[in-house]
Amino acid sequence: MRAIDLFAGAGGFSTGAAMAGCQVVWAGNHWQAAVDAHAINHPGTLHACQDLQQQDWTQVPQHDLLLASPACQGHSPARGKEKAHHDALRSTAWAVVSAAECHRPAVFVVENVPAFAAWTLYPAWCAAMNALGYALAPMVLDAADHGVPQHRLRLFIVGTRSAHPITLDLPRAAMATAADVIDFSAGRWSAIDKPGRSCNTLARIAAGRLRHGHRFVAPYYGSGSGETGRSLHRPLGTITTRDRWSVIDGDRMRMLTAEECRAAMGFPAGYHLPADHKTAVHMLGNAVCPPQARDLIHALRAAA
Template structure:
């Protein structure tokens, strides 16, 4: 099956598609750094760095499967106060309609945060897709149920050119704990109690020690949506975001999660190439699709076809 990847980012959707047996023939993204990372890991894919809302779909190869991850920042509850640029981010979803109108692939999958379906224009977007002949099957999937060592719930909308939405039976895999991806012998550790450490961080660490009764655990480094205490390493980590979110505590020292650990937490292969700069790597990983989720979803699609 030939696939294309819209808003491809670091390439999680593409990686999962390849693992499921697809050939990714084209990938597009507006950020050159992300295109470079995707190209380094998928050298046989044709790449385009452009605003996909302005794309000439005649230049995109024919395909059987359209994968798309429109910007989620305008829908996510973690975005904070409403900002003007969120309108532009939400509108990226219309590029999926434009691509599907021209190519009419048999199957498409759109990924976003669950709040995407609360978008004021979601009913119009859904009607547009249905007008093109697609029956939509939305499903919220937690990556932890697919062997990813991270709780990450995302909306996947499967569109098929059929009379009725497709019904898929997805595998339910055993949860993998954070201990599988955190290396307590690596990284730049610092004392927990320093003059620059915020009182809120110290409270979370104190609460984590009390609640978990151990000296090794994770803490959310900022409060919004992350809780106020520690998180056991014997369960999947919480959602990896585009900025440093998770601190690792070891006795009286701590550090932030490393990019290679975040890569493992997202389910990417250990040899998957990332930017050398930590900030850029974390940004791409936080925006990515977990490859094992994409793999299981596409494999189930192929089985049902």
């Protein structure tokens, strides 16, 4: 099966497709750093650094499977209500329609945050795909159900050129945990009680110690385990585009390393990341978890 990857980013969709035995023949993204990282990890793929809303789809190789992760920032509840400056981000989803119209692949899979389905133009987007002959099967999946050590709810929309939406039999893997990815001998640690440490941070850590003992993880901002921390014996919460999860070990703490974030996303251990920590974490936080993509594609093949 030949696949293309739109908004390929760090390459989670491409990596999952390769795990499922697909040949990823083309990948496109607007960010040169992401294209460079993708090219190192997928040297046999043609690459384009391009605003995909301006892409000439006739120049893209023929394929059976279209994979796409259009920008989610304009849909995420964390960004608040729809705002004008998010219009350009939300509109990236229309590039998927243009690509599908040009090539009419047998199957497409689009990934986004669940709030994508609440977008004002989501019904129109679905209608456009229906007009191209696709039956749509939207599903919200948790990466933790695919053996990824992270709870990450994402909407996957599977489009097939069939009379009715496809039904997939997705496996449920054994749960992986935060303990599976955290290396207590790695990273840059600092004292918890150092001068200047936020009172809120100290309060969260104190509550976490009462609940979990001397080793646990806690979010450094936002909701989700914010007041109590999280046991190492359960998956992490969502990996985001900036450092979020702190590791607590006795009287010291640090943020997750880029390598730990990579493992928490389900990427292979040897997968190349940019040397800059901030850039690597940003790419990983925007990525698709490869095992999730792998399982979806395997299920698509089984249902075909």
